[in-house]
Structures are given as structure tokens and as C-alpha cells.
Amino acid sequence: MRSCLKLIFFLIKLLFLCVRYGLVFSIIPMFVVKEPTERSKIKTSIGKKLVIILPKLGPAFIKLGQILSTRGDLLGADIANSMLSLQDKLPSFAIQTVEKIFKSEFGANIEDMFLSFDQESVAAASIAQVHKAITKDGVPVAVKILRPKISKAYMDNLRVIKTFSHLVNLFVKKKKRIKINEALETLKKSSEIELDLRLEGAAAEKIKENCKRDMNLHIPKIYWQLTSKNILTSEWIDGIPINQRDKLIGANLDLNLIIEKLAVIFFNQACRDGFFHADIHPGNIIIKQNGDIAMVDFGIVCYLDYELKTFVAEVVYGFLNKDYTKIKEIHFQTGFVPKGQSEYKFELACISIGEPIVGKSLEEISLSKLLKHLFEISRDFSVTIHPELLLLHKTILTIEGTGHYLNPKINMWNLASPWIQSWAKKNLGARWKLAKLNYQKNQFINKIKHVIDNSITGSGMQKQHSPFKHHVLVIVAGLFLLIGLILGRILSSS
Template sequence: MIRAMRNIGRVRAILRTLARYDALFLAERAGIPPRLVRLATRLSGGGRSLADMAERRPGERLAAALQALGPSFIKLGQALSVRSDLVGEDIAADLSTLQDSLPPFPGEQARAAIEAEFGRPAEALFESFDDEAVAAASIAQVHFAVTTEGGPVAVKVLRPGIEAAFARDLDLMDWLAGLAERHLPACRRLHPVESVRTFAEAVAVEMDLRLEAAAGDELAENFRDDPVFRVPRMDWLRTGRRVLTLQRIGTTPIDEADALTRAGFQPDEIVAQMARIFFLQVFRDGFFHGDLHPGNLSVADDGTIWAVDFGIMGRIDRATRYYLAEMLAGFLNGDYLGVADVHIRAGYVPAHRSREDFAQAARAIAEPIFGLPMRDISLARLLAQLFAVTDRFEMEAQPQLLLLQKTMLVAEGVGRTLSPDTNMWELARPLIEGWVAENMTAEARAAEAIGDGVRVIERLPALVAEMGESVGRLAREGVRLHPDSVRALAGGGRRRRRWPLWAGAAVVATLALAAL
């Protein structure tokens, strides 16, 4: 009850902001009865939205509202931008433009954070430290400095109090997701509670800058021998949970095509290198940069491509890489029955669903896209539309692929800015097909199966010990059922499909508070 009352107070402010930006439509899309949405609009001042909102698309209005709600909701909007299965392709596209920028906090607070982290004043670590931030985002901001050894560095510092602010808002999101999962049957397939907790885990990684530094180091290690791709060197002596220090680089932003051309670079060659680098990250390593917007990519005078900001990274296991390669090859070759087979084999589509129906849906998605001129073909759009049919075919959401789709979309945009007539995925196609030919032969799969068997044998002693512990726990404590399971059994398994009376009353009470 205390949690509910605390969160209802926060809901009041959120409703007012959503109404101000004419973004309450999201509640109706979530399955809340239209009569309650209309009541929310009326009680929360929806009729007094900002003057220019009527001319904006729904996704633009929602992005503006989330920007106004602050850091947690900016990050939530960015997370939703990869969930076209939740919000729709158009809204996801608008949310992908959400700018993660906020006014900077004072330089003296950054210095105080550095002293608190390392137990020494900034002057003891840096010969010089610029108090004016060069970039400020929702979680942290960046200052330029020079170390006491004379090395130019960039110093990333978390915002004061950001952990507590996120904890409060994440508790609210978890509470609302729990209500949705219990009382909106249509939402259960999308696992809202699990999605919020996955989002919370991602945010927790971004708020421990040691993990970001480790991700950058891992990416650098993967490309240690690459002649083109570079990652700044991490300064671990000046890196902690709330402070990250890394090598400062002097480069040209990758979307400044004219400047790169004047420097003697060929934009289409840069796009080709981007396609190669992205392919290697996804298929060779299964570890990719998940935020490839132009601010995080740049080109040095020697033609090397540099990446920064490793707070959002994606991992794809080998089985998913097999699925992805086979699925893309099927689409590129027009083998739609093959695309259906891949989805069923991977377990993404239940086996009882019609193979032919899924192939028909795949054809309907792909043909309009592949019928475009080569420069306009978008594999990211193809994946987005594929994810949009999840409900029809009972497909479970795949978070790692959703992040990949968003990253591909951003990379496509960068590529088109550099060289509008070049399609980076056509350049990557031979690499993908070569990877399939090399890694999916019977010999390669047999070798992998042998390796998996060896790993299982190595784990057998631990598995036996865990089994013994589980049996002992059952003997001591018996079987415990979740309260929801007990209630379901007591109710004879009846399913309640109507919006519960008490839940509706709670929403109305919240809306009444919002009107105060």
C-alpha cells in the first residue's frame, strides 16, 4: 500500500506531462479501456496541450514528453525505440531520434565527485581540468583534462544523485508493469515486468563506469590487429564506479561528409569499412557497439575509424548468430520458406504455426523493400517489420535482436549521410554469405557439437552437486507454490478477461489526484 501511494503521486506528475504533450494515446495502446483514457485526458488537462503538438506525429509528441520527464524517461524512450513490437514501427522510429542531452551540472560538482571517488582532489590526478563540460547527457557529462603525466584525456562523471533518481523511477515502472501483466492479458506475451527489469539491468551497467571501461577494453581487444578500427585507451588508474577517464582523440565526426572529403577521404570507402566493422562485431565476435550514432564515431587523419561511449553494448550467442545469418541469407535470396524454417527451428515461432503462412508474411514484408532501388533498401526496416508480426505468429520478443535492429537503423542513417548511393548491407552481403559457408557446414557444426559436449562433461561434477543440493532442499522444505498459483488453483483455473473493478477504481483515483 505504501508503495502504491508513493507511486500514485509520481503518476500524477507523469499524467500531467503526457497530457501537456498530447501523448496519453500510449495508455490506450497499452490496453487501458478508452473510457479511462478519456477520463485521464479530461482530468489531467489534456485539452490544454502545447500549441504545436497537434501538428506533430504521435511518436514526436511522446518523445517530447519523455524528454521533459527527465533522465529515467529519456532512457526509457531510447529503450522503447528498439521495441517496435510494443509501440509500433512509426513511434519506434520517432523515439530513435530522442536526444539524450540535458543542461550540464557545475564543474565544481564534477571535481567533488572525482575527489569522492579517488580520495584525492582533481588537482592531484590532473595537471589541468576544464570545468566547462564538452557534452552533457542524462546520466553523465564529459570534461577535457590533462593528466599529471601530460596525457590529454576525456573524463566522464556521473550526475550527482542520478542513482537515487533512477531507483525511484524504476520502482514506479516495475509497479506499473506488474499491474499491466496481472490485469492486461494482451500484455503478458510481451513480458512487461521482465522488460522493465532488463531495462533496469542495462541502466545499472551504464551507472557503473568501470563496466563501460571494461566493455571498451573488450572491444579494443577484439580489434587489436585490425588496421582501421580503433578504441581509445582506458586510464584505469583514474577510473572508478562514478568516474571514467580515457584517451582523448582528435578526429572528425563521421557524419561531416564535406570535411572528410576535403581531407582526402572517399565517403563510400568509409561506408564499406563501417559495414565490415559491424559485420565483424556481430558475426565474428557476438559483441557489438549498440549506440553507433554520429557523435560516437569519428575518423582520424590516418583514416582510422574511432568509436567512443561503451555504455550500451549488445551480445549475441552463436546460436542466434546462426539464426540471423540464415534468416538474412533467406531474405536476400528470396527463399521465404527457408526464412520460415529458420524461425521455427530456432523456436522463435511455435511449431504448430503454419510454415506456409509465415513464409507468405515474410514475402509480404520483404518484396516491397527489395523492390526499391539498391540505395534505399533497409535491412533494419525489414527486421522492424518482421518484429511487428510477432503477435500474429506468437513470436516471443528477442531483446538482443531488437537492439541489433536499432543499431542497424542508426548505422544505415550514418552510411546514407556519407554516401547516399551506397548501401552498406549490399557491401556486407559477401561477408555474411562467406561466414555462413565457413561456419555452417556439417564439419563446422560437428566440431562445435564436440566442443559443447566437452564443456558439459567438464561441468558434470558441479551439476551433480547442484542436483544433490536441490533434492536436499526439497526434502527439508517441500514444494512451495507462488501465491498466484495457489489462487489460480483455488479458482479452478478460471481466467478473468475483464478489466478488474478494483484496478479501474485505482486508475480513476490516480486520475482524480492528477486533477488536483
């Protein structure tokens, strides 16, 4: 009953925001305006209004908006491009609240645990904020603190998004329907770590261990004695944020070398280790005085299992070598493309994706159009899109955007191509093929065990709703219906 009332309250709030910021009135002209340029302006206006509205709905809506901003094939390029400016920044919560959290977590006051603690935060987002402090040993640290009651707010958001999306899809053309399970799985996977700072600390330690032999990468140390579920204390990193180009040049740092290092670091994490930083943005990448790249804020990381990791490595290597036949074979052999689809047409589609990328500078291609093309082809061939691959695409978009900002005339993947080629020859050879065969054998055995287990297990009974709850659900459905008509119109006309 309480959850139903929360849904009603949320829907009323959403309708109020749509009216207050003029979203409803921006949609009306789309019913009558047919001229492409004017429709593009209207859609851009809708995207800008969504950038204002989504942060007011809750933390999960900000994350959802950031994911959907890379999906021009769903929202339309104009709306998606406008939403790229969606920032996860909120006002800081008071130092008195911070003190209460410390008392609750450690049973001690801040002054008992630190030599000094800055009252003003250096960064504040929807999930947490960060303060600079000095430990009792005189070491500068970054202290990250979760917002009060953020876990509950995030999970409430996810439940609303799931219910809401099912209704919106009723009013959208089949080809434009949102595969909400993809986005929800992405949000759920990221929230598991983001909402428990002990896990974020563990993720940082895992990447640090994976990359301990890698040059040019620095992962901050975690101070576990000053860390809990709601507080994470890590090494303070001095340096220049990667988005401050003029300062990097002023420090005599080689921008092209930074781009190459960034590409190699990403490739190592994603294709070699299968565990990568999935919340890359300029605020999370700091260039140290010696030119090393430091990564911070591991609230969103992505794990690629053996199959996905090797799939990504083979596909990247295939595109770099323009081996489109190999790329096609990988997609069909792994089952990413279902049987019955045309292998010949899929290979042509791969060529249409690869040729604009390989050998060209980032200045000559539009990343939003490229991603739209990728996802459109995925839909046309019923390609399975794993939630992890959505995070991978989002990360690649950000990394390439950073490379473009530092030097628009350099293609970072071509710059790192010799290293990637060398790695692939060593790791995609005969030994790798034997490991892959062994993995496939184990997977086959596990599937047989799963079938046997399922054959001897029963199913539970479904719960029945009370008559009163049924009436409340009718009210919720009515509110969803009204809002679904609005958003359904946006998606169908994009």
C-alpha cells in the same frame, strides 16, 4: 511504505506533465476523429509531446522511449516516428559537483590528478557527462562522470515502468499489448554496465581485444589508474564525427569506403564475436584522419550467447543469399518459432521481408515500415523476441540510417556482401557444424541437471501485506487506473 509514496508522487507528476504539455487534450480528438489523415496528424502531435515529457520523468524513461521509437507495431508508425527525435541530452551539472565526486572516489582533488581539466563538459546526457582533460604525462583524455544518485533514480524508474505497464495492458487490445518484460530486460541489461563505469571500461577492453586483428577500427585506451565506479578516463579521440558529411568530404575521405567499413565492423562484432557496441549513434562514431573508424562510449553493449550469435549469423547469411527455406528451418529448429505454427506461411513471410531489402538501395525502402513488418510477423507467429535482439534491431536501424545519410544510393549490406559471404563460407562450414553439435550436447546435459536440481529444492513462503499498506496500494492503483485509461486509448487506436 516509502516505495508506495514514491509511486503516488510519480503518478501525480505524470498527470501534471500530461496536462501541462497538452497530451490529455491531444488524446480527446482520437475518440471522435475517424479520417486517416487527421488521425495521423493527431498521433504525430502525441509523439512530439512524449518527446518533451519522457526526459522529465527520468533516465530510464528516455531509454525506454528510444527503444519504443523503433516499435511502430506497438505505438503506431506516426507516434513512433515522432519519437525518433528523442535525444538523451541534459544540462551539465556544476564543476563543484564534479570536484566532490573526485574527492569521494580518489581522495584527491582534480588538480592533483590532471595537468588541466576543462570546467565545461563537452557532452552531457541523463546518465553522465564528459570533460576533456590532460594527464600529468601530457596525454589528452576524455573523463566521463556519472550524475550524482543516478543509479537509484534509474532503478526507481524501472520499478515504476513495470507496475505502470501492467495496468496499461488492461486497457489495450491483446494484439497491441506491450511485452514489458522484453523492454525491461533490455533496460536492465544496459544499466548494469552504464551505471558502473568500471564495467564500461572493461567492455571497451573486451571489444578492443576481440577486434585487435581487425583493420580500420580504433577503440580508445582505458586509463585504469584514473577510473572508478563513477569515473571513467579514456583516450581522447581526434577526428570528424560521422554525421558531419561535408567535413568528411572536405577531408578527402571516401564515404562509400566508410559505409563498407562500418558494416564489416558491425558484422564482426555481432556475428563473429557475439559482443557488440549497442549504443551506436553519430556522436559515438568518429572518423580519424587516416579513414579509420573510432568507436567511443561503451555504456551499452550487447552480448549474444553461442546460440543467438550463430542464429543471427545464419539468418543474415540466409537473407543475403535469398535462402528463405534455410531461414525458416533455422527459426523452427532453434525453437524461436513454436511448434504448431505453419512452416509454409512463415517461409512466405520471410520472403516478404527479404525481397524489399536484398538488391535494393536504402533510398527505396522505409526502415520504420520494414521493422514494423518484422515485429508484426514475429507476433503473428509467436516468435520469441529476446531482449538482445531488440538491441540488435535498434543498432541496425542506427547503422543503416548512418549509411543512408552518407550515401542514400548505397545499400551498405550489399557493399559489404562479398566480405560477409567469404566469412560465412569459412565459419559456417563443417567445423562450425561440429561446434554447434557439441554446444547442443552440452546444453542438453545442463537441462537434465537443472531438472534434477529443481526436483529436490523447495519454495519459499509469500509475505503478507499489512492493512495500512493495502490502503496505500489502493490509492496507487486508482492513480494508475486514470493514467492507464489515457495511454491504453493511445495504443488501442494506433
